[in-house]
Amino acid sequence: MKRVVLKLSGEALWSENGGYDDGLIVSISGQIKKLLENGMQISIVIGGGNYWRGRTGLSIDRCKSDQIGMLATVMNCIYVSEIFRLHDITTAILTPFVYSNMTEVFSKDSALSYLNEGKVVFFAGGTGHPFFSTDTAIALRAAEIEADYILLAKNIDGVYDSDPAKNPDAVKFDTLKISEMVERQLAVIDMTASVLCMENSIPLRVFSLKEENSIIKAFEDGFNGTTVTVD
Secondary structure: OOEEEEEEOOHHHEOOOOOEOHHHHHHHHHHHHHHHHOOOEEEEEEOOOOOOOOOOEOOEOHHHHHHHHHHHHHHHHHHHHHHHHHOOOOEEEEEOOOEOEOOEEOOHHHHHHHHHOOOEEEEOOOOOOOOOOHHHHHHHHHHHOOOOEEEEEEOOOOEEOOOOOOOOOOOEEOEEEHHHHHHOOOOOOOHHHHHHHHHOOOOEEEEEOOOOOHHHHOOOOOOOOEEEEOO
């Protein structure tokens, strides 16, 4: 595993008191820095749920709601990117649309060039189109840059056969096929993203962001989360 796309939840980066959890983001930057020093290529997608999450209804059109969500992901990427820069990690933020001089428009060539230079590449703005989630965006970008793995850092430590918050007897999977995940409707990623991963043979690793050094551990043999295979 050398080139990965890491998905971070916007809500997970938010502190209980409001605003960003800077301590957590600094911890993430430290892990990323160690991985870069070991020759890994890291790109990151961040959700926008801390700012905006599917607010539709009579008062707002779905397309406009999704556009607001895309802008929320850009804000998150700009903030986290700056924390990384403060810790001597060079970054680039790529979006699927022109965003003034704050980001660059995505291209596969640019993304690969930055990754080969040792930069962390943030893929912000989703796919640039409504009706597609950040799950789809991460699967799309992973396919485009030919990533070895997608890493899903969540508030839960893996994939379970039911919601462990509701079922104390829920069982965690060590490994799971994407096809089985879809069949069981486990909702780890959405259907469109699942199909993209299957068609492009991109496995996933699902783990808790809150666990100490969890991103580094996702690269190790002793990984404690769930590996989702495409076989």
